[in-house]
Amino acid sequence: MPETSTNGWQGRALVVGGGGIGRALSAELARRCPSLFVTLATRHPLSDAEWTVDLENPESLAQLTEQLRADSNPLRVVINATGRLHGPSYQPEKRLQQAEQSSLLDSFAINAAGPLLLAKSVEPVLNRNTPFHFASLSARVGSIGDNQSGGWYAYRGAKAAQNMMLRCLSLEWSRRLPLATVTLLHPGTTDTALSKPFQSFVPREKLFSPERAAGHLLDVLLHQTPSDSGRFIAWDGQDIPW
Numbered sequence: 001m002p003e004t005s006t007n008g009w010q011g012r013a014l015v016v017g018g019g020g021i022g023r024a025l026s027a028e029l030a031r032r033c034p035s036l037f038v039t040l041a042t043r044h045p046l047s048d049a050e051w052t053v054d055l056e057n058p059e060s061l062a063q064l065t066e067q068l069r070a071d072s073n074p075l076r077v078v079i080n081a082t083g084r085l086h087g088p089s090y091q092p093e094k095r096l097q098q099a100e101q102s103s104l105l106d107s108f109a110i111n112a113a114g115p116l117l118l119a120k121s122v123e124p125v126l127n128r129n130t131p132f133h134f135a136s137l138s139a140r141v142g143s144i145g146d147n148q149s150g151g152w153y154a155y156r157g158a159k160a161a162q163n164m165m166l167r168c169l170s171l172e173w174s175r176r177l178p179l180a181t182v183t184l185l186h187p188g189t190t191d192t193a194l195s196k197p198f199q200s201f202v203p204r205e206k207l208f209s210p211e212r213a214a215g216h217l218l219d220v221l222l223h224q225t226p227s228d229s230g231r232f233i234a235w236d237g238q239d240i241p242w
């Protein structure tokens with residue numbers, strides 16, 4: 001029988017991404033599930049307790065696999081909280097003429113390939129008899145069916161690609177790892193570096209603190225079971241159209 005009570009969640013939890021939501025998720029997961037050893041993995045660790053990982057670097061991902069193989073705690077949950085919407089040299093596109101190969105590829109590297117390659121790097125330590133949750137932060141703007149305004153080609157396209165790839169993964173794992181649950185999550189607009197330049201369009205009551213977003217996301221995630229695997233779900237538990 002799959003475990004459904006969070007009291008029973010034991011082993012290693014890995015939250016990848018040291019941004020606003022990643023750090024809040026790591027703290028809230030540790031508070032809610034005291035039997036988990038929650039570890040934050042980031043490109044810029046702030047202490048020895050944090051692991052180093054760069055999802056855009058194959059060597060770093062291979063090192064993560066070895067670190068997990070050496071870990072005495074079985075891997076119970078992985079949450080990908082990395083992502084990028086803007087960078088030093090680009091902003092989300094408002095028009096087609098702003099689309100550039102470099103920013104399209106940059107966005108796909110972290111927002112689409114990153115989560116799938118993270119799953120690939122943790123798979124070697126999973127087995128078919130142990131429950132496991134893999135969650136990744138997508139975004140509602142990655143929904144094709146819900147897209148009413150266009151723009152943001154690189155970010156929307158990469159999040160849509162992430163959704164497709166992790167949906168494929170959920171189907172592969174349902175055959176090979178039947179106790180695995182793959183979940184794509186939309187956190188709601190949250191006050192972090194990623195959303196900072198765009199917050200003036202958001203009513204204050206609709207802008208979540210990272211702590212509030214983390215609470216919502218765990219409310220959803222901790223209730224997912226293998227029969228739910230492959231869903232794309234918002235912070236309020238509602239399914240989002242693909």
Ligand SMILES: NC(=O)c1ccc[n+]([C@@H]2O[C@H](COP(=O)([O-])OP(=O)(O)OC[C@H]3O[C@@H](n4cnc5c(N)ncnc54)[C@H](OP(=O)(O)O)[C@@H]3O)[C@@H](O)[C@H]2O)c1
Nearest residue numbers: 018019020021043054055056082083139189190192194195
């Ligand atoms: N905030 C929102 O309103 C909102 C809305 C919808 C969806 N989301 C999604 O939520 C997730 C978390 O975003 P956030 O709001 O917490 O943004 P954030 O504060 O900017 O955090 C994103 C983190 O991703 C990390 N990252 C980027 N490239 C990486 C790589 N190659 N390897 C490892 N880490 C990498 C960054 O780490 P460094 O510090 O090392 O650069 C950064 O800390 C993202 O997937 C985002 O798309 C956010």
